[in-house]
Amino acid sequence: MIDFELSDRIQNSRQMVHMVAEQMMRPISREYDEREHEKPWDFLKTMWSVSGSAPIGNDKSEAASSADGPRESNLASCVTIEELSWGDAGLYLTIPNAGLGGAAVLAAGTPDQKKRFLSRFKEGEPKWGAMAITEPHCGSDSAAIQTTAVRDGDHWVLNGTKIFCTSGSMAAEKSDGFVVVWATVDKKAGRAGIKSFVVEAHTPGMKVVKCEDKLGIRASDTAMIVFEDCRIPLDNVLGSADVQSATEGFKGAMATFDATRPLVAASALGIGRAALDFTREALERAGVTVRYGANPATLTALERDFMEMEADLQAARLLTWRAAWMMDRGKRNNLEASMAKAKAGLAVTRVTQKAVEILGPLGYSRNLLLEKWMRDAKINDIFEGTQQINMLVVARRILGYSSKELS
Amino acid sequence: MFDLELSEEQRLVHDTVASFARDEIRPLARPSDETGAIPQAIVDKGFELGLVQGALPEEHGGYGEVRSAVTGAIVAEELAFGDLAIALHLLSPRLVAYPVLDLGTPEQRARFLPRFAEAFHPAAAAVVEPRFDFDTMRYATTARRDNGAWILNGAKCFVPLAADSDVMLVLAQLAGAEQAQGAFLVERGATGLAIGEREKNMGVKALATYEVTLKDVVVPAAMRLGGDDAASLDLLVDRSRVALAALAVGVARAAYEYSRDYAKERKAFGVPIAQKQAIAFMLAEMAIEIDAARLLVWEAAWTIDRGKPATRESALAKRYAASTVLKVADNALQVLGGHGYVRDHPVELWLRNARGFTAFEGLAIV
Numbered sequence: 099m100i101d102f103e104l105s106d107r108i109q110n111s112r113q114m115v116h117m118v119a120e121q122m123m124r125p126i127s128r129e130y131d132e133r134e135h136e137k138p139w140d141f142l143k144t145m146w147s148v149s150g151s152a153p154i155g156n157d158k159s160e161a162a163s164s165a166d167g168p169r170e171s172n173l174a175s176c177v178t179i180e181e182l183s184w185g186d187a188g189l190y191l192t193i194p195n196a197g198l199g200g201a202a203v204l205a206a207g208t209p210d211q212k213k214r215f216l217s218r219f220k221e222g223e224p225k226w227g228a229m230a231i232t233e234p235h236c237g238s239d240s241a242a243i244q245t246t247a248v249r250d251g252d253h254w255v256l257n258g259t260k261i262f263c264t265s266g267s268m269a270a271e272k273s274d275g276f277v278v279v280w281a282t283v284d285k286k287a288g289r290a291g292i293k294s295f296v297v298e299a300h301t302p303g304m305k306v307v308k309c310e311d312k313l314g315i316r317a318s319d320t321a322m323i324v325f326e327d328c329r330i331p332l333d334n335v336l337g338s339a340d341v342q343s344a345t346e347g348f349k350g351a352m353a354t355f356d357a358t359r360p361l362v363a364a365s366a367l368g369i370g371r372a373a374l375d376f377t378r379e380a381l382e383r384a385g386v387t388v389r390y391g392a393n394p395a396t397l398t399a400l401e402r403d404f405m406e407m408e409a410d411l412q413a414a415r416l417l418t419w420r421a422a423w424m425m426d427r428g429k430r431n432n433l434e435a436s437m438a439k440a441k442a443g444l445a446v447t448r449v450t451q452k453a454v455e456i457l458g459p460l461g462y463s464r465n466l467l468l469e470k471w472m473r474d475a476k477i478n479d480i481f482e483g484t485q486q487i488n489m490l491v492v493a494r495r496i497l498g499y500s501s502k503e504l505s
Numbered sequence: 506m507f508d509l510e511l512s513e514e515q516r517l518v519h520d521t522v523a524s525f526a527r528d529e530i531r532p533l534a535r536p537s538d539e540t541g542a543i544p545q546a547i548v549d550k551g552f553e554l555g556l557v558q559g560a561l562p563e564e565h566g567g568y569g570e571v572r573s574a575v576t577g578a579i580v581a582e583e584l585a586f587g588d589l590a591i592a593l594h595l596l597s598p599r600l601v602a603y604p605v606l607d608l609g610t611p612e613q614r615a616r617f618l619p620r621f622a623e624a625f626h627p628a629a630a631a632v633v634e635p636r637f638d639f640d641t642m643r644y645a646t647t648a649r650r651d652n653g654a655w656i657l658n659g660a661k662c663f664v665p666l667a668a669d670s671d672v673m674l675v676l677a678q679l680a681g682a683e684q685a686q687g688a689f690l691v692e693r694g695a696t697g698l699a700i701g702e703r704e705k706n707m708g709v710k711a712l713a714t715y716e717v718t719l720k721d722v723v724v725p726a727a728m729r730l731g732g733d734d735a736a737s738l739d740l741l742v743d744r745s746r747v748a749l750a751a752l753a754v755g756v757a758r759a760a761y762e763y764s765r766d767y768a769k770e771r772k773a774f775g776v777p778i779a780q781k782q783a784i785a786f787m788l789a790e791m792a793i794e795i796d797a798a799r800l801l802v803w804e805a806a807w808t809i810d811r812g813k814p815a816t817r818e819s820a821l822a823k824r825y826a827a828s829t830v831l832k833v834a835d836n837a838l839q840v841l842g843g844h845g846y847v848r849d850h851p852v853e854l855w856l857r858n859a860r861g862f863t864a865f866e867g868l869a870i871v
Contacts, residue, residue: 396640412821413800416797420796497788
């Protein structure tokens, strides 16, 4: 039955999270944009203590309906993340939790691995999980990674360099978290040789050598991590250790994205909504009201721009909720997750840039937050699969092409 | 709770209308566009599906089905996937029947509804006016109170089936009331009502539309929709925008699917052109925007079904769908290149039809 209303549970939690965003994140937003590489520890500790820090993703064991009704954890996460990102996307990204590393464990790990790696997020000091895929010479072409994992008795030995690892510093060195590292066990096997490995924080041979200086999301650390004869236990490879004849290993790792892309899209929506709310309030103060019912030919340029921004953002939101809803219902959502991510990344990039344009000096001034949101927004068009990679995924799926047929 | 699954009933309706549109309407799209005529057989078949009488109350001869704007949007999309002009023709009786159902007095319902339950009964709504700044918030057509009756003056265009209709719903600005509009049931042959020549439009050529002028047309007070205590017409405009937006999604999907299939067949440089990113990305964008537009349409329809004000939602959905269908049809034509430009393929027809959505108002209703 088609219904666009969020459940009471999600609406209630949205209200609480919105208070956090408004009262705890907005007041320190500018400060930690300017103090790049420093962490708001009070905020992080509070978030750690209040959140259940439940990892998010496509844990099939939960997919069935529960006594409370159909599962809606992915949709709930989308709504929460939108609110937090409305507060501050950079701060949201650095909240201690299992993060993308946790999503990878959920997507590809065995029951034992899920327990071993994820239970830590419910207790003790704040911890972070991270995922390391990108390398200096390859980003979107993640099958071309050069980091190697070589078996040596009861261990894997990792060697290589990873970059653009979100929360990498927090996960690898500043907490008792972990980093999920993509590496190849057999370069000749191509995709089939790529597996993901969990490297515990503080493991000798893993070293954060740099945190990037960035355009936006400056409160979030983006690490370069070098692995030099880094030895990890044999059963830290996610899923099975066998090199599959087909592309199963790589596919398992890629499946992580089906869960995480809607979440990234949701973060984009939060930034876009912040910019839209800000613009609406500024227009209202100036006495400009948007006449939704009027003929397009009679609208002012401002009204047209604003309606376009609003519709674009809502379109992205509905695509995002659809992708999350499908995952909650145990439906395959690879196509829809990429649609949502491609649309949301582009929409929020456009919406924030247009908002800066509309508000002129108010938009450009660092006394206000709009210029920051524009800088923060752009990352959503890039990370977790660039807009173009997501378009490629969509194209392959609607055309029924393999990655060989459409590259 | 958020859910995008069609109900069992909606699924059934969808499947029935979808196959009717694909198998029976689509083959008529080109010949109807060329001749400007829609075969009576398809009109009768469409009626048999219950497109009009389904939601009319049993007491007036209908099936008494629960009316749902969401279901209406689903039906409209599928019909337009077949052909927009035929879809608008098949749905046109609703233009009078639904407003009477929604806002009419008991007497108006009893008088006007039964005719729509019997067979396909042509009916017209006169909403659009022949001006660039036509606005549903302020019609140039006026209704002035005079001795217990209303005097209507103005010009309308895009009035479908006006020549064949025995009753026409005319929307007008109430004189002396800046913000208020009224709808009036004007019967054929009223003095001062002139129906012009059939219009010649760029698209929807199979749909017979007319310019209509009203010169001091006297309408009895009882023929104002809803009588003297008539409710706001906002709901009608919202329902009309949702219907048009849904139709736009259907046209967009027709163009997208055709160009997608073509791109997989047509070879250049030794491979299907769909294997080239320049083409594949156009198709991917079409697929994303069509889904996005549909979700906005469904959300607006759902808002109406809940009885909430939906002016914002329906206006945004219509704007989004109207710009999406134009872009999709244009890109679809581009995928076919020169073949898209010739009338052997239907894509140029879809582009002509797509262009109309920014001008269309009040041509359909859910």
